[in-house]
Amino acid sequence: MVICGITFLSSDLEYLSRLGVKDSKKLSPNKRKDLAYHLKQKCASCKITIVSVNEIDERINRKITLNRLEELKMADIIEHLRAEEVYIDAADVDEKRFGRSIHMLLNFSPELIVSEHKADEKYPIVSAASIVAKYERDAIIEQLKKEYGDFGSGYTSDSKTIDFLRQWIIEKRSIPFFARKSWETTKKLLEELLYNKKMTEYL
Template structure:
């Protein structure tokens, strides 16, 4: 059987990164599969629901939590995410692609394969989510899972925005949370410079008030 693997959520300052692996016959994939970044939110979720609901399609999901992110490095963790998702569906003799998470695509594929128990033929390509339907399907599911995760954070904390450092809503949430509690929320990637900046600004503000 063939498979594809991709991840979502490398860059946010809030929440987990997720990888998805999709193992399926290509004819089982719904029409319209594409890189999740090129789909509307509504279309992405429609396709994600169809992928999840088709018994011919096997899906593996891996979550890399903020705690793991703060304790590791993103190169190693991206490899781990792909391998952990793929391990849920891969069987001996399978073949497929990862969306390369390294400037050296062959090295990335080799590192992922080394973590698997199953004997598979594994390649990696840059922008494979645009060129390969199975990787595109994995991209959709990884992004959908990440967005559901952000929605659960919003249920806990209120509006947290997208979770990306460039999002003013996310930055405002972090500033206000630290101002109110004196600490970062447990969903924050504490090693990110955004968090360090927020803590430093709060400390300076406290000194100024003193």
């Protein structure tokens, strides 16, 4: 999981509109790469956090939800950047609660914290952070593909990813080190292929 925080001077915010930033998921990998380069060149500051699959899996032993892990990581980024206004793409079903939880983790008080669902579609500054994060993820994925073969997007909705996991488990009797053990899809594939429990649904 890759999370990014990015800051711009208020006088430079118009640059984001001119650059044409928008929801990163709607951009091609090449477009994300190009935009990410320009954003990192122009921004006032940027912090990228890569959360390893091991840390995501280990949170279960620490009884930390994935939402809480994201809150902790986002708060760390915000604390590092110290922006006066903060815009957050909320991961919780309760967007306001997500913002409050992050605020409580901070050692300073921003003048404004906006926490909303789909903030990357509403606010160019969030779109910018999303683009940089997605580009960094793209780069990691492409490097893994060079070493281990094409496994698709790495998302549960991708049948190519599921097929890759299935074949890996059949051949190696384990899961790739870069796959989440706590992923429900991984658990179900292991049950089906190693423990002979029929999986009726995994997407």
